Amino acid sequence: MAAEKVFEKVVEILKPYAKDQDALAKVSLDTNILSGLKVNSARLVDVVLAFEDAFGIEVADEDADRVQTVGDAVRLIEGKLA
Amino acid sequence: MATSATGAGLAPQTTALLPEGEDADGRSRRVRALALQRAIGWLAAPVCVPLATLAMRFGFRWKIRNTAESRALYARLLREDPRPLLVAANHLTMVDSALIAWALGSTVDHVLRYRGLPWNVPVQSRVESSWLWRVLAYLMKCLPIPRGGDRRLVAQVLERLGHLLRSGEVVLMFPEGGRSRSGRIDAESIGQGVGRVIKELGNCRVLCVYMRGDAQRSWSNLPAKGDTFTLAVRLVEPRSELRGVRGSREVAAQVLGHLVEMESEYLAARP
Numbered sequence: 270m271a272a273e274k275v276f277e278k279v280v281e282i283l284k285p286y287a288k289d290q291d292a293l294a295k296v297s298l299d300t301n302i303l304s305g306l307k308v309n310s311a312r313l314v315d316v317v318l319a320f321e322d323a324f325g326i327e328v329a330d331e332d333a334d335r336v337q338t339v340g341d342a343v344r345l346i347e348g349k350l351a
Numbered sequence: 352m353a354t355s356a357t358g359a360g361l362a363p364q365t366t367a368l369l370p371e372g373e374d375a376d377g378r379s380r381r382v383r384a385l386a387l388q389r390a391i392g393w394l395a396a397p398v399c400v401p402l403a404t405l406a407m408r409f410g411f412r413w414k415i416r417n418t419a420e421s422r423a424l425y426a427r428l429l430r431e432d433p434r435p436l437l438v439a440a441n442h443l444t445m446v447d448s449a450l451i452a453w454a455l456g457s458t459v460d461h462v463l464r465y466r467g468l469p470w471n472v473p474v475q476s477r478v479e480s481s482w483l484w485r486v487l488a489y490l491m492k493c494l495p496i497p498r499g500g501d502r503r504l505v506a507q508v509l510e511r512l513g514h515l516l517r518s519g520e521v522v523l524m525f526p527e528g529g530r531s532r533s534g535r536i537d538a539e540s541i542g543q544g545v546g547r548v549i550k551e552l553g554n555c556r557v558l559c560v561y562m563r564g565d566a567q568r569s570w571s572n573l574p575a576k577g578d579t580f581t582l583a584v585r586l587v588e589p590r591s592e593l594r595g596v597r598g599s600r601e602v603a604a605q606v607l608g609h610l611v612e613m614e615s616e617y618l619a620a621r622p
Contacts, residue, residue, distance in 0.1 A: 303499055310499040311528050314543045317596050329595045330547050334502040 270350055275324075275343050282319045283339070286312050298340030305338075320346060381511055388489060389520075393465045395490045400468070403449055403491070404458045412577040413564075415454045421582050425455040428558065428586065429467050435516035435552050438469050439545060439606045440560040441536055441614065442525035443570045448473075449491075450574075451523060451560055454582050469523035470515055472496045472508065496544075498529075505544065512548050516555065524548070526607045534569030536611050543596060546603030549589055557606055559585045561613035583613045 280296055287293045288307035292300065302308050308316065317333045320326065320342065326349035336342050392399075407413050428436055440451055448471040452461065461468040468491075475495035478488045488495060496508045512522050528542035549555045564578035574580075589605035591598040 310502075311540060311542050313502070314541075314596060314600055318600065321595075321597065327595050327597075330543075330599055331506070333596050334506045337501065 270324075270347075272343060272347060275346050275350075276339070278323060279320070279339060279342050279346070282316060282323060283308065286316055296339060298338065298343060300339045301337055302339060302342070303337075324350060326350065378510075381507065382514060385511055385515065389465075389492070392490050392492055396462050396465055396468070399487075399490050400461045401458050404453060407446075407449065407453055411573070413450065413574060414579045415450070415562075416579060416581050418454055418457075418582075421454050421584055422456055422460065424584060424586075425467065425558070426460070426464075428556070429464070429521070432556065433519070435519075435555040436521050436558060437516060437545070437549060437555055438521060438523040438558045438560055439526050439610065440523060440562060441610050442527055442530045443534070443563065443567055444530065444574050445477075445572050446574070447525070447562065448523050450580065451562060454560075454562065454580070466520050468492055469521040470494060470512070471523040472512070472525075474498050474529075509544055509548055513551055516548070516552055522548070526603055526610065530570040532570055534567070536607065536614050538607055538611055541600070541603050541607050543599040543603050545606060546589075546591075546599035546601065549606070550591060550599050550602045555588070557587050557589060559587055559606060559609045559613060561610055561617055563614075563617060581617065583617060585609055585613060 276298070280293070283296075283302065283306060284293060286306075286308045288309070289305070292306050296306070300306060302313065302316070303310055313336075314333070317328050317336065321328055324346050326346060328345070328349070332345055336345060438451065438455070440447060444450075448469070452468055455469070456464070456467050470492040471494075473488060473493050473495055475497045478484050478493065478495040487493075494508055494511055497504050512524075516522055524545045526542065526545045527537055527540045528544070529540070531537050531540075549557060561583045562580055564574045564580045566575040566578045587606070587609055589602045591601040591605075593601050
């Protein structure tokens with residue numbers, strides 16, 4: 270799957286969790302999921318589980334720890350899909 | 352025979368909870384820091400533990416029903432089984448960890464059997480809000496945990512908790528991750544930290560504790576003065592065949608499910 274497609278799907282998944290919809294409208298690979306989009310840290314697990322379901326991948330706890338930005342999520346998913 | 356855990360016994364170990372990229376020096380430093388904190392806390396315990404108990408018993412006039420039963424059970428769990436023991440509880444006030452420690456052991460118990468005084472994980476921002484909090488947290492077996500920050504820092508705290516549990520120490524965690532804003536256990540507000548620690552250990556026992564004061568209708572900073580608490584305990588061994596984040600979540604959900612059941616039983620019996 271192309272990186273752009275993964276990015277679009279990741280943003281779509283983040284939409285219901287992002288409290289800052291303005292930041293979501295300007296989202297980029299560098300946007301921090303917690304501080305930028307104001308996703309509740311407790312909900313980050315739900316986001317990761319949604320990634321697993323949407324892309325058919327399995328994410329280890331240690332991999333999830335490294336997801337800080339949207340770009341981190343895209344790279345993680347791309348790595349799992351490769 | 353129960354595993355003893357002296358400060359010297361907290362030796363460095365490799366753990367699956369560690370985030371990748373962590374160097375051995377960093378791990379060793381954190382383990383040595385834990386051993387030092389435990390040793391200083393142990394030295395301070397003959398002063399700190401009685402003072403905390405006096406403040407709860409006579410300052411706030413709190414009471415807990417049937418402590419003899421819960422303390423006997425807790426002592427037996429520590430004595431008879433060397434597997435890790437984690438305490439998971441509901442969370443309504445900022446002093447829940449102190450109240451639960453009091454319910455599970457007397458002052459004498461905690462001073463003489465220091466490993467039975469549970470470690471707990473207050474929010475880092477709260478601990479860092481004053482020097483008094485910092486000192487008390489350090490002396491009273493607290494490992495502050497960042498909320499809403501870098502998950503790698505959270506993972507480091509979870510790694511230390513896993514290490515403590517393997518070393519025979521007891522850790523108290525709140526599966527909801529924060530105080531129940533509705534006054535009831537919020538099954539939606541489930542973190543995966545507690546599940547991750549249990550899953551990584553593999554053989555961890557979990558003592559679910561539901562504690563609530565007669566006057567507690569919702570969350571607060573402190574329980575009402577003179578309140579009397581009812582305590583329910585249930586020993587469980589949650590497991591999951593699932594891996595990764597999903598497995599951690601499932602284990603955490605099992606623990607929270609037990610607490611929800613215990614809350615229902617408590618509320619059904621409440622006058």
